[in-house]
Amino acid sequence: MASKQPRRLAIESxxxxxxxxxxxxxxDVDLKIREGKITSLIGPSGCGKSTFLRSINRINERxxxxxxxxxVEVFGEDVxxxxxxxxxxxxxxxxVFQRPNALPISIADNVMFGYELHTAAKPSRFERDNLIxxxxxxxxxxxxxxxxxxxxxxxxxxxxxxxxxxxRLLPLKPSVLLMDEPCSALDPKATAAVEDLIWExxxxxxxxxxxxxxxxxxxxxxxxxxxxxGKVIEHTKTEDMxxxxxxxxxxxxxxxxxx
Amino acid sequence: MxxxxxxxDLNVRNQRNERLFKLLFGLITATLILPVVxxxxxxxxxxxxxxxxxxxxxDPTNGMTEGGIxxxxxxxxxxxxxxxxASVPLGVxxxxxxxxxxxDNWLTRLINLAIINLAGVPSIVHALFGVGAxxxxxxxxxxILAASLTMAVMTxxxxxxxxxxxxQAVPQSxxxxxxxxxxxxxxTIWRIVLPNSISGILTxxxxxxxxxxxxxxxxxxxxxxxxxxxxxxxxxxxTMAMSLHLYVISTQVPHVPEGLPYGVALTLILIVMVLNxxxxxxxxxxxxxxxx
Ligand SMILES: Nc1ncnc2c1ncn2[C@@H]1O[C@H](COP(=O)(O)OP(=O)(O)O)[C@@H](O)[C@H]1O
Ligand SMILES: [Mg+2]
Numbered sequence: 154m155a156s157k158q159p160r161r162l163a164i165e166s167x168x169x170x171x172x173x174x175x176x177x178x179x180x181d182v183d184l185k186i187r188e189g190k191i192t193s194l195i196g197p198s199g200c201g202k203s204t205f206l207r208s209i210n211r212i213n214e215r216x217x218x219x220x221x222x223x224x225v226e227v228f229g230e231d232v233x234x235x236x237x238x239x240x241x242x243x244x245x246x247x248x249v250f251q252r253p254n255a256l257p258i259s260i261a262d263n264v265m266f267g268y269e270l271h272t273a274a275k276p277s278r279f280e281r282d283n284l285i286x287x288x289x290x291x292x293x294x295x296x297x298x299x300x301x302x303x304x305x306x307x308x309x310x311x312x313x314x315x316x317x318x319x320x321r322l323l324p325l326k327p328s329v330l331l332m333d334e335p336c337s338a339l340d341p342k343a344t345a346a347v348e349d350l351i352w353e354x355x356x357x358x359x360x361x362x363x364x365x366x367x368x369x370x371x372x373x374x375x376x377x378x379x380x381x382x383g384k385v386i387e388h389t390k391t392e393d394m395x396x397x398x399x400x401x402x403x404x405x406x407x408x409x410x411x412x
Numbered sequence: 413m414x415x416x417x418x419x420x421d422l423n424v425r426n427q428r429n430e431r432l433f434k435l436l437f438g439l440i441t442a443t444l445i446l447p448v449v450x451x452x453x454x455x456x457x458x459x460x461x462x463x464x465x466x467x468x469x470x471d472p473t474n475g476m477t478e479g480g481i482x483x484x485x486x487x488x489x490x491x492x493x494x495x496x497x498a499s500v501p502l503g504v505x506x507x508x509x510x511x512x513x514x515x516d517n518w519l520t521r522l523i524n525l526a527i528i529n530l531a532g533v534p535s536i537v538h539a540l541f542g543v544g545a546x547x548x549x550x551x552x553x554x555x556i557l558a559a560s561l562t563m564a565v566m567t568x569x570x571x572x573x574x575x576x577x578x579x580q581a582v583p584q585s586x587x588x589x590x591x592x593x594x595x596x597x598x599x600t601i602w603r604i605v606l607p608n609s610i611s612g613i614l615t616x617x618x619x620x621x622x623x624x625x626x627x628x629x630x631x632x633x634x635x636x637x638x639x640x641x642x643x644x645x646x647x648x649x650x651t652m653a654m655s656l657h658l659y660v661i662s663t664q665v666p667h668v669p670e671g672l673p674y675g676v677a678l679t680l681i682l683i684v685m686v687l688n689x690x691x692x693x694x695x696x697x698x699x700x701x702x703x704x
Contacts, residue, residue, distance in 0.1 A: 212592055217515040243594035254585040257608055267593035325593065
């Protein structure tokens with residue numbers, strides 16, 4: 154989607170509030186996530202980062218006790234609108250989870266899984282091989298796995314699995330990638346590798362990434378959002394947030410004075 | 413002076429307790445295994461000479477005091493097979509619904525409660541239900557169909573519970589991965605959940621079979637015959653069955669040679685043991701292949 158006009162909004166939430174039963178997890182969240190940028194979302198545990206992410210691809214909905222108010226738009230279209238096909242939302246909004254969750258099928262099938270869900274005709278051998286190679290190259294995994302594409306993906310290292318989890322989104326040509334602490338299960342070296350990869354994808358994809366790692370947020374994002382207890386406290390350019398935070402709570406958090 | 417590593421009185425007392433409890437629990441375990449060993453040992457000794465090829469392939473003769481158990485063996489196979497055909501698809505479907513589709517609300521909880529209670533209903537009550545429902549109301553008569561359906565109803569909760577447990581053993585993160593890429597529930601179930609739980613489901617089914625083989629009460633009034641030295645030709649026929657045959661020759665028929673009931677009992681236990689071993693071997697094999 155690199156050819157799109159810049160300066161459009163990849164994600165825009167307006168007055169988004171969310172309740173788990175009686176517990177309100179999000180309060181009137183207004184956020185604008187810019188196209189082609191990496192935006193990091195930081196804040197202490199339990200402040201609603203995952204909840205916000207999960208409202209964008211509506212994966213929260215499987216709990217019958219979840220209730221939302223307000224709207225979320227992805228490239229100007231309301232994801233909760235009346236005639237919205239949920240499956241199409243999820244096709245266009247890819248998600249990477251905290252724990253790598255490569256599926257217990259072959260590496261090749263993992264890459265093709267999403268694509269095949271959304272394609273009526275079986276791809277030709279040639280198309281299939283191409284897609285797999287392209288996607289795995291894009292996440293810098295091709296060289297390690299090209300000789301064992303038939304192996305079960307869960308036998309890969311966590312780093313490789315997490316890269317695969319990103320690779321399998323690419324054939325769907327998602328417009329937005331949501332990443333919920335994608336490196337928190339990885340060791341420092343793997344973290345650096347996956348971070349590099351995310352930085353690689355910048356520009357081509359609009360990425361919203363939750364992280365607990367201040368250094369990561371600082372290094373690897375264009376904009377930064379700080380949340381606290383279900384509310385957005387501050388949203389600025391990353392360098393500004395880390396140099397001159399406007400809010401005292403933000404300053405406390407990024408200096409490690411919070412849990 | 414003692415060194416800082418030498419034994420204290422407290423250590424001595426703790427070690428004595430340690431030995432005591434180990435011995436105690438060991439002895440209790442041994443007494444639990446003992447009855448099983450005695451039962452099987454007695455059966456083997458007392459059935460001496462009865463388990464011949466002819467025993468398995470011939471009809472009972474001379475008022476069931478001689479001959480073999482062929483019709484009962486075949487009848488039991490019929491009963492178990494038809495019961496499985498009825499209970500497995502229904503039970504697996506219900507388990508899939510409960511595990512993968514049902515929301516956690518009062519209705520689901522009520523259904524779960526009903527299933528647990530159904531599992532606790534005594535088999536003789538199931539037998540009476542079977543008579544009322546299948547023999548009389550649906551008018552199947554006393555037949556393999558009625559008897560098998562009765563057993564199916566009886567084992568349904570077991571199938572549902574074991575299947576649901578196998579489904580739940582598939583990590584939730586796999587489902588989330590599928591859903592987040594836009595897979596429907598069914599696509600998720602078909603492509604990921606079922607292939608990774610089928611081993612557990614089958615193990616449960618085999619255990620169910622081994623239980624069904626030995627059941628007597630639910631087939632006694634619904635389709636199993638005392639003496640019927642013909643093979644059934646359809647599910648609407650009555651049939652002999654191993655479990656009932658054992659009951660009959662041990663309590664209802666005079667002048668049965670002593671070895672005969674023991675032979676039948678040993679055969680029953682062997683069938684169950686073979687099935688259980690298959691189930692365990694299967695589980696071990698698949699656990700070795702576990703992919704996460
Ligand atoms: N499925 C759920 N049911 C009920 N409460 C939840 C659920 N998921 C999260 N919460 C609550 O919502 C709040 C925000 O959680 P979450 O979005 O996971 O926080 P974060 O990702 O920032 O750590 C927490 O207080 C958490 O306990
Ligand atoms: Mg979280």
